[in-house]
Amino acid sequence: MANDHLGERLRRLRRLADLTQEALAEKSGVSVDVVRKLEQQRKHSARLPTLHALAKGLGVELTALLGDPPAVPSTGDVEPAELVSLRRAIMPSLFTPLPSPDGAEWLSLALLKAEIADGWTLYHAADFGRLMEILPGVIVDARRAAASSKGRERLAGHHALGKALQLGGHLAIRFGKTDLGVSSLERAISAADSAEDPLLAAMLCNSVSWAYQRQNRLDDSRTLAVHAADGVEREHASSAEGLRVWGGLIMAGAISTSLGGDYDGASEMMGTAERATVRLAEMPPPEDSRMVSVFSESSVRIKRVRLAVQHGRSDEALALARGVRFGVEIPPSWRAWLFLDVARAYADLGNARGAVAALERLQRTAPGWMRHHTLAVAIVSDLWAGSARPPGLRKLARFLGLAD
Numbered sequence: 001m002a003n004d005h006l007g008e009r010l011r012r013l014r015r016l017a018d019l020t021q022e023a024l025a026e027k028s029g030v031s032v033d034v035v036r037k038l039e040q041q042r043k044h045s046a047r048l049p050t051l052h053a054l055a056k057g058l059g060v061e062l063t064a065l066l067g068d069p070p071a072v073p074s075t076g077d078v079e080p081a082e083l084v085s086l087r088r089a090i091m092p093s094l095f096t097p098l099p100s101p102d103g104a105e106w107l108s109l110a111l112l113k114a115e116i117a118d119g120w121t122l123y124h125a126a127d128f129g130r131l132m133e134i135l136p137g138v139i140v141d142a143r144r145a146a147a148s149s150k151g152r153e154r155l156a157g158h159h160a161l162g163k164a165l166q167l168g169g170h171l172a173i174r175f176g177k178t179d180l181g182v183s184s185l186e187r188a189i190s191a192a193d194s195a196e197d198p199l200l201a202a203m204l205c206n207s208v209s210w211a212y213q214r215q216n217r218l219d220d221s222r223t224l225a226v227h228a229a230d231g232v233e234r235e236h237a238s239s240a241e242g243l244r245v246w247g248g249l250i251m252a253g254a255i256s257t258s259l260g261g262d263y264d265g266a267s268e269m270m271g272t273a274e275r276a277t278v279r280l281a282e283m284p285p286p287e288d289s290r291m292v293s294v295f296s297e298s299s300v301r302i303k304r305v306r307l308a309v310q311h312g313r314s315d316e317a318l319a320l321a322r323g324v325r326f327g328v329e330i331p332p333s334w335r336a337w338l339f340l341d342v343a344r345a346y347a348d349l350g351n352a353r354g355a356v357a358a359l360e361r362l363q364r365t366a367p368g369w370m371r372h373h374t375l376a377v378a379i380v381s382d383l384w385a386g387s388a389r390p391p392g393l394r395k396l397a398r399f400l401g402l403a404d
Contacts, residue, residue, distance in 0.1 A: 006045065006378060007038045009065055013058045014039075028057025044385065045344075045378030049310055052259050055216045061178060062216050066374050082132045083175065089136035090168050090184045092143075109149070109156050112141055116163050123170060124331035126368030131171060139164045146191060158195035162188045166207055173211055174372070182211050199236055202228045202245050203293055209252040218260045225253035240283040241292050247273050247280070248293030251303045263311045270307065274300045296329050302338045305345075314345040321345075336362055336369035343379055352383050353390040360392055363399060371400065 014024050014035075021039070025032035030053050037043035046054075055062045079087070115138050122131040142164040145157035169184035185208050192200040205228035212221035229249035236242030250273040258266035277297040301324045308317035321342050326335060339362035346354035359380065362370050370376050377400050383389070384397050397403035 005041050005381075006065070006374075007041045007043075010035070010054065011039045013060055013064065017058050019058075024054070024057050028053040030054055030057070044381040045375060047310055047312060049259055049261060052216055052218065060216075062214055083177070085136040086132060086168060086172065087177075087180060089139040090165065090172070090180065090187065109145060109153060109160065112138070112145060112160050113156075116142070116160060116167065119164075119167050121331075123167060124333045126333065126336075126366060126372050128171065128174060128368075128372075131167075135164070135168060135171060139168055146194070155195050155197075158191045159197055159200060162191035162195060162197070162200050162204065164188075165191060166204055169207060169211070173214060178211060178214050182208065182215075185211060199232070199241055199245050202232045202236075202249065206245070206248045206252050206293060209249070209256065213252075213256055213259065218256045222253050222256035222260070225249045225256065229253065240280060240285060243276060243280050243283065244293045244295040247276055247295035247300070250276075251295070251300065254307065255303065258307045258310055263307065263313075266307050267304075270300060270304050274304075294329060294331065294334060296327055298324055298327050298330050299334060302330070302334055305338060305341050309341045309344050309348075312348065314348045317341060317345040332366040333369060336366035336373070339365065340370075340373060340376055340379075344375070347379055347382060352386060352388045352393070355379065355383060356390050356392045356396065359396050363396065367399075376400070377402070 014021070017024075019027070021035045022032055024030075025035050030050055034043070034046065034050065035054075038046065051065060052062060055065045058065065115134070119131055119135055119138060122128075122134075139161075142157065142161040146154065146161040147157075149157040165184045165188035169181040169188060171181075172178075172184055173181035185204055189201055189204045189208075192198075192204055205224055209221045209225040209228075212218070212224065226249070229246050232242055232246040232249065237246055250269055254266040254269035254273070257269060273295075274297065277295070277300060280296065301320055305317045305320045305324070308314070308320060321338060324338060339358050343355045343358035343362065346352075346358060359370070359376065362376065380393070380396050380400055380402055383393055384402055394403055
């Protein structure tokens with residue numbers, strides 16, 4: 001269940017796999033001492049490469065080890081009605097005909113595009129409840145637009161359907177339904193092909209690469225990202241939209257490379273991306289940045305902080321974080337990850353006061369994301385279990401339901 005301790009899930013999955021602690025340590029390449037401390041709840045979290053290695057040794061997806069996001073049950077109960085509606089919108093019944101057009105009932109393409117952009121705003125603000133309410137209807141409207149329009153409007157309808165299904169895929173993955181998310185993204189790529197929009201298809205490859213990371217398919221994730229980036233570089237790198245899509249793919253490939261244990265290779269890829277942001281700054285911005293990959297000097301620096309934290313380079317991570325300047329293109333979800341990584345770096349250095357300060361910034365900036373991130377809960381749990389409890393920690397623990 002979502003409220004289980006990481007150690008409880010690890011022990012349960014290890015026993016289901018019929019492995020001793022020593023056997024799991026050998027299969028995953030992780031110290032048996034780390035396995036023991038996690039299972040005994042003397043250690044509440046671990047770096048992402050360690051978690052990926054443990055998931056691989058257990059033969060499970062990373063999400064099975066991390067647990068579902070808050071409010072998503074793993075009890076075997078039937079899915080809530082909202083999730084059923086999203087699933088039906090993404091994967092309509094084979095015997096459900098498309099509703100007949102009714103001018104008063106359907107959104108125009110312009111309004112549909114605005115609805116999808118607003119949906120991405122809700123997603124980046126972690127307003128998943130509201131997004132779950134509206135997104136099924138948006139996907140249905142986009143599917144109707146793709147099927148019923150003519151000429152250029154038909155292409156625009158397929159583009160809208162691709163972006164709506166991409167959003168559905170991201171939301172499903174956030175709710176622990178990774179296979180549904182990948183299915184939605186595959187349908188989105190088909191819509192992008194029908195829209196004759198290679199940049200949209202490449203953006204969707206970025207999303208699929210992230211989904212593969214969640215499934216611990218790191219080689220697949222990196223291969224897909226690099227292949228798609230090569231295609232964008234050949235055909236579309238002269239525009240801001242193309243360069244942003246290319247940069248997002250390079251960063252996705254770097255993250256997969258890092259999670260696979262190759263920090264130097266990942267850093268080299270990030271360096272290539274960072275040099276490209278100089279050219280990007282000289283180009284006219286996209287018409288609506290919410291509909292294009294996040295890529296800028298600041299976003300590259302945020303990802304570089306992530307790589308450093310993943311590999312235990314806490315001092316390097318904090319030095320990189322001090323150089324981050326948030327531009328308007330950086331959504332709350334990315335800012336949340338930066339503050340979370342900074343908190344983890346401080347915690348790894350034994351600086352509880354610094355970790356709490358970073359977590360307080362996270363709470364002020366993106367409270368929804370703080371509740372959603374199991375890593376935030378793990379860091380606060382570690383700090384709360386420690387001997388030093390700096391000012392502000394109790395308030396954070398109460399906010400996350402870890403203290404009275």
